[in-house]
Amino acid sequence: MKQLIETIVKPLVDHPEDVHVNVVEEDYRVTYQLSVNKNDMGKVIGKQGRVAKAIRTVVYAAGTSQQKKIYLEINE
Template sequence: MKQLIETIVMPLVDFPEDVRVDVKEDEQRITFHLSVNKTDIGKVIGKQGRVAKAIRTVVYAAGSSQQKKIFLEIGE
């Protein structure tokens, strides 16, 4: 899943070397925290959050086979 998020986000940003995905796993959920360069945050979120929503949709669909809930947080 981490590789999927990186594959989606890296072509969108100007500084792909700053893309980092951290994973935190609990009993009932998995949280992925996506960190990008401060100047790229707008590109990842998109107008009215459309790009972020699309990324979340793909990640949630890919993780639907798991028994845990999946969350994606976007930050710098």
């Protein structure tokens, strides 16, 4: 899943070397914390959050096979 997120986000940004995904696993949930360069934040979120929503949709769909709830947080 971490690879999937990086594969989606890196072509969108100007500084792909600053894209990092941290994984926080708990009992019933997995949180993926995506951090990007401050200048690329607008590109990852998109107009009215459309790009972020699309990324989350793909990640949630890919994670339906797991028994845990999946969350994606976008951080600076």
